[in-house]
Amino acid sequence: MLxxxxxxLYIHIxxxxxxxxxxxxxxxxxxxxxxxxxxxxxxxxxxxxxxxDDDIKHFSLTNRPLHSIFIGGGTPSLFSAQGIGSILEQxxxxxxxxxxxxxxxxxxxGTVEADKFKGFAQAGVTRLSIGxxxxxxxxxxxxxxxxxxxxxxxxxxxxxxxxxxxxxLDLMHGLPNQSLENALDDLRIAISLxxxxxxxxxxxxxxxxxxxxxxxxxxxxDTLWDIQEQGLALLxxxxxxxxxxxxxxxxxKQCQHNLNYWQFGDYLGIGCGAHGKVTDTVSNQIHRTVKVxxxxxxxxxxxxxxxxxxxxxxxxxxxxxxxNFLRLKQAFTLEHFEQTTGLSASIILPILTLAETxxxxxxxxxxxxxxxxxxxxxxxxxxxxxxI
Amino acid sequence: MKHIRNFSIIxxxxxxxxxxxxxxxxxxxxxxxxxxxxxxxxxxxxxxxRGITIKAQSVTLDYKAKDGQxxxxxxxxxxxxxxxxxxxxxxxxSCEGALLVVDAGQGVEAQTVANCYTAIEMDLxxxxxxxxxxxxxxxxxxxxxxxxxxxxxxxTDAVTCSAKTGLGIEDVLESIVANIPPPVxxxxxxxxxxxxxxxxxxxxxxxxxxxxxNGEIKKGDKMVVMSTGQSHIIDKVGIFTPKQRDTGIxxxxxxxxIIAGIKEIHGAPVGDTxxxxxxxxxxxxxxxxxxxxxxxxxxxxxxxxDYDNFRDALNKLSLNDASLFFxxxxxxxxxFGFRIGFLGMLHMEIVQERLAREYDLDLxxxxxxxxxxxxxxxxDILSIDNPSDLxxxxxxxxxxxxxxxxxxxxxxxxxxxVITLCIEKRGIQKDIIYHGNQVAxxxxxxxxxxxxxxxxxxxxxxxxxxxxxxxxVRFEAADMVRVDVMINGDRVDALAMITHRNNSVSRGRMLVxxxxxxxxxxxxxxxxxAAIGNxxxxxxxxxQLRKNVTAKCYGGDISRKKKLLQKQKDxxxxxxxxxxxxxxxxxxxxVLKLDK
Numbered sequence: 001m002l003x004x005x006x007x008x009l010y011i012h013i014x015x016x017x018x019x020x021x022x023x024x025x026x027x028x029x030x031x032x033x034x035x036x037x038x039x040x041x042x043x044x045x046x047x048x049x050x051x052x053d054d055d056i057k058h059f060s061l062t063n064r065p066l067h068s069i070f071i072g073g074g075t076p077s078l079f080s081a082q083g084i085g086s087i088l089e090q091x092x093x094x095x096x097x098x099x100x101x102x103x104x105x106x107x108x109x110g111t112v113e114a115d116k117f118k119g120f121a122q123a124g125v126t127r128l129s130i131g132x133x134x135x136x137x138x139x140x141x142x143x144x145x146x147x148x149x150x151x152x153x154x155x156x157x158x159x160x161x162x163x164x165x166x167x168x169l170d171l172m173h174g175l176p177n178q179s180l181e182n183a184l185d186d187l188r189i190a191i192s193l194x195x196x197x198x199x200x201x202x203x204x205x206x207x208x209x210x211x212x213x214x215x216x217x218x219x220x221x222d223t224l225w226d227i228q229e230q231g232l233a234l235l236x237x238x239x240x241x242x243x244x245x246x247x248x249x250x251x252x253k254q255c256q257h258n259l260n261y262w263q264f265g266d267y268l269g270i271g272c273g274a275h276g277k278v279t280d281t282v283s284n285q286i287h288r289t290v291k292v293x294x295x296x297x298x299x300x301x302x303x304x305x306x307x308x309x310x311x312x313x314x315x316x317x318x319x320x321x322x323x324n325f326l327r328l329k330q331a332f333t334l335e336h337f338e339q340t341t342g343l344s345a346s347i348i349l350p351i352l353t354l355a356e357t358x359x360x361x362x363x364x365x366x367x368x369x370x371x372x373x374x375x376x377x378x379x380x381x382x383x384x385x386x387x388i
Numbered sequence: 389m390k391h392i393r394n395f396s397i398i399x400x401x402x403x404x405x406x407x408x409x410x411x412x413x414x415x416x417x418x419x420x421x422x423x424x425x426x427x428x429x430x431x432x433x434x435x436x437x438r439g440i441t442i443k444a445q446s447v448t449l450d451y452k453a454k455d456g457q458x459x460x461x462x463x464x465x466x467x468x469x470x471x472x473x474x475x476x477x478x479x480x481x482s483c484e485g486a487l488l489v490v491d492a493g494q495g496v497e498a499q500t501v502a503n504c505y506t507a508i509e510m511d512l513x514x515x516x517x518x519x520x521x522x523x524x525x526x527x528x529x530x531x532x533x534x535x536x537x538x539x540x541x542x543x544t545d546a547v548t549c550s551a552k553t554g555l556g557i558e559d560v561l562e563s564i565v566a567n568i569p570p571p572v573x574x575x576x577x578x579x580x581x582x583x584x585x586x587x588x589x590x591x592x593x594x595x596x597x598x599x600x601x602n603g604e605i606k607k608g609d610k611m612v613v614m615s616t617g618q619s620h621i622i623d624k625v626g627i628f629t630p631k632q633r634d635t636g637i638x639x640x641x642x643x644x645x646i647i648a649g650i651k652e653i654h655g656a657p658v659g660d661t662x663x664x665x666x667x668x669x670x671x672x673x674x675x676x677x678x679x680x681x682x683x684x685x686x687x688x689x690x691x692x693x694d695y696d697n698f699r700d701a702l703n704k705l706s707l708n709d710a711s712l713f714f715x716x717x718x719x720x721x722x723x724f725g726f727r728i729g730f731l732g733m734l735h736m737e738i739v740q741e742r743l744a745r746e747y748d749l750d751l752x753x754x755x756x757x758x759x760x761x762x763x764x765x766x767x768d769i770l771s772i773d774n775p776s777d778l779x780x781x782x783x784x785x786x787x788x789x790x791x792x793x794x795x796x797x798x799x800x801x802x803x804x805x806v807i808t809l810c811i812e813k814r815g816i817q818k819d820i821i822y823h824g825n826q827v828a829x830x831x832x833x834x835x836x837x838x839x840x841x842x843x844x845x846x847x848x849x850x851x852x853x854x855x856x857x858x859x860x861v862r863f864e865a866a867d868m869v870r871v872d873v874m875i876n877g878d879r880v881d882a883l884a885m886i887t888h889r890n891n892s893v894s895r896g897r898m899l900v901x902x903x904x905x906x907x908x909x910x911x912x913x914x915x916x917x918a919a920i921g922n923x924x925x926x927x928x929x930x931x932q933l934r935k936n937v938t939a940k941c942y943g944g945d946i947s948r949k950k951k952l953l954q955k956q957k958d959x960x961x962x963x964x965x966x967x968x969x970x971x972x973x974x975x976x977x978x979v980l981k982l983d984k
Contacts, residue, residue, distance in 0.1 A: 201939040201940050202939040203939075204938070204939050204940065221934060222934075224934070225934040225935070228934075228935070245937055245938075245939065245941075246939055246940060258942060261942055319950065320946060320950075323941065323946055323949065323950065324941070324946070327941060373911075375937065376934070376935040376936070376937065377911050377933075377935065377936045377937065378936070378937040378938070379936045379937055379938060379953060379956065380911065380936055382953055383953055383956060383957045383960075386950075386953060386954055386957050
């Protein structure tokens with residue numbers, strides 16, 4: 001029986017000072033002759049709220065409480081604190097929510113100063129996600145980042161001083177020419193800044209990026225493996241628990257917003273190219289939304305933000321559930337699967353059992369968990385849930 | 389009938405046969421200029437892409453000669469590659485004459501010699517034509533001498549032309565009219581028509597290309613296929629101009645098509661004789677000699693659901709490819725498929741391509757092998773075309789491999805390289821004759837060495853100048869062994885090869901290394917071993933993949949990540965599972981790539 005899971009909200013701010021060569025997110029440079037000279041902040045905020053109201057109306061969401069908010073990009077910290085404040089105020093007035101609702105904002109260390117962080121805190125941001133990527137200057141240049149290692153450290157310090165409750169450092173490994181020691185040094189510095197959360201993920205060359213068309217020289221497989229193993233040990237020792245493939249946190253500091261994605265919760269996506277997923281318990285269906293991708297189209301007042309609306313077919317659901325939940329270290333229950341997909345667990349049991357014989361999963365009663373081996377070969381495990 | 393001329397063209401690849409035929413068609417107005425797609429007779433896509441002719445085709449042309457009379461010229465096209473000599477003899481059987489087209493620069497090639505002898509044996513009038521006369525390196529006098537010297541026919545009156553520029557085309561046509569005799573046959577006798585070729589058309593059913601030897605055949609006639617005794621009413625009769633044109637009748641000596649609504653693919657076998665139901669001929673025409681395949685390979689559908697489609701496709705292909713031999717094969721590694729006999733490697737490649745393209749089948753082909761004769765200790769003689777059928781070593785008295793006689797024509801400058809190649813391939817020189825600049829050298833070689841890549845190597849070692857013709861002579865005892873391949877301890881029958889003992893260790897080593905390149909890293913180490921009996925002669929390991937996981941995945945666009953995984957899974961589906969190991973299709977042909 002399909003039950004409505006927690007509902008989160010993702011807000012996309014698409015502008016960046018400069019596009020990074022590894023980035024495949026929907027981001028657009030501004031002020032550089034191409035694109036716009038200045039970010040049309042006010043107009044964009046108006047469109048965001050219109051977009052949100054359309055979603056609320058379309059999916060009849062007035063009675064559902066809001067679980068979390070995540071403002072990502074692009075570089076949301078390019079927006080003024082007032083702008084962010086105005087968005088949050090209008091959003092929160094439309095939903096029931098807990099007073100301590102998690103509100104994350106992504107920040108680029110090259111775009112922040114002390115006052116701005118304070119402003120964000122006052123605007124209601126409770127969690128800052130700082131895109132550090134590395135503390136090594138040569139690596140930052142290679143990655144096309146506009147900040148240096150000093151700014152990265154300053155940003156971490158400012159976040160704490162500004163009174164933002166919790167902060168995350170985004171860190172990459174497996175960077176061009178990176179040695180094991182380089183990677184571990186980055187982690188050590190990150191740990192020394194005492195963040196609540198570290199997102200530590202391996203650089204992946206995605207299609208439609210500068211790195212894809214001109215691939216850099218990446219570390220050997222064996223080096224990558226050593227980085228993975230020793231980095232995990234370092235993080236664990238420092239009190240950061242891995243709860244997802246690339247997410248580590250201190251106890252109780254997991255990112256509630258991302259956790260909701262992975263637990264196959266619902267989320268609205270507003271802003272350029274944002275994706276959403278909404279469970280409709282009336283029609284017993286799960287819908288996915290995609291918004292107009294380019295800022296020019298999105299800002300067109302005569303055009304509605306919704307670009308695509310699809311209903312997830314029942315044969316896609318098991319895979320979509322697994323693609324999210326199996327990233328987590330925690331177990332899922334068959335009841336949770338049934339509630340969030342509306343399907344009978346008997347559909348997936350044969351596959352789960354097969355995965356268990358391969359040592360990729362393990363279970364007690366109705367709790368199913370991915371093994372350490374299963375997480376190493378997660379793609380092979382997930383493939384098993386593809387229907388054809 | 390005295391205005392009919394039936395002829396073929398014998399030519400080596402690249403000597404301009406297709407261009408010449410285009411030119412003849414154009415001259416006689418068979419097609420408007422705008423319809424002249426280059427090489428109109430090569431209607432199979434593969435033929436045009438590879439620039440070769442595989443199947444016999446025909447075209448009927450009306451030519452108004454200088455004597456004022458209109459002649460019906462029936463041109464039956466022939467393939468030029470060494471693998472397809474059988475098709476050539478089929479085409480020649482329906483003609484009274486043949487044009488021997490030789491590149492006036494390059495001279496005579498071995499394949500041409502062989503086909504020319506076939507034509508002479510069949511009592512055809514052979515007219516030498518020197519093509520590409522416009523090129524600066526053309527040397528008609530030398531090449532005429534070569535023709536006389538090597539083939540032994542009079543070339544003093546050889547017609548010179550350039551199919552490319554159109555020079556001398558009229559002379560070629562006049563020579564056909566003047567020198568090729570008209571067909572002989574009795575118009576009043578009972579019908580005897582020879583099926584030169586048959587193919588399956590999805591809309592028309594079986595279409596047969598026939599040569600009427602005696603009598604005549606009309607639309608509406610009830611005809612009988614003599615070998616099966618089955619009768620059919622004829623729906624359509626006509627000629628190719630080269631477009632299909634209904635004429636309603638084919639008379640004695642003419643060549644054209646017949647469609648009789650035959651749906652069953654073996655309803656009109658090539659080489660069979662057609663006659664009329666009311667006035668049945670006493671006996672069939674001689675037909676064609678059955679060819680023996682020279683190379684055998686297993687072909688298996690990737691998905692076992694495709695087995696029936698695969699069998700149907702083979703049945704359809706074999707309708708007009710009498711050389712295609714097949715029987716069911718069951719492999720422990722690859723499941724149910726067919727053991728298929730081919731005329732040679734090119735033939736195999738073409739059949740593979742046609743199955744993939746025309747029938748949309750996903751197939752795995754195993755490494756080809758020749759036919760061995762096994763003398764068992766109990767006195768039995770076995771014929772083995774599959775390494776995995778080889779009896780246990782203790783039961784084998786001796787293994788005999790097929791030996792061919794290879795006739796090679798090569799310019800003197802490249803003779804040394806050719807001899808080196810033949811020695812490397814375990815050849816024994818039998819004869820060597822110098823004809824001016826060209827040398828005719830004869831070797832006896834193991835067929836296994838010749839059918840694989842010998843032709844390609846011969847070409848590259850002689851800068852393309854050497855040419856080859858070969859035929860089976862006998863089986864001969866040799867010290868052959870079977871090399872087995874084990875993947876993580878599982879013996880893979882489809883990877884076994886038979887090889888000479890002296891080469892077995894090096895080939896075994898190359899094979900495991902090649903397999904290591906082809907088998908991708910998986911969740912565990914994969915041991916690849918080559919062994920003779922229980923004796924491991926080479927081994928290597930594909931190291932395990934440390935991890936296979938997507939670093940980042942947030943709510944956002946999961947559909948793209950899903951597509952990536954779907955692609956990965958589709959790739960694996962095209963592989964075969966050996967124990968736990970996924971083995972890609974190419975691995976089963978790795979044996980072929982050892983010498984490269």
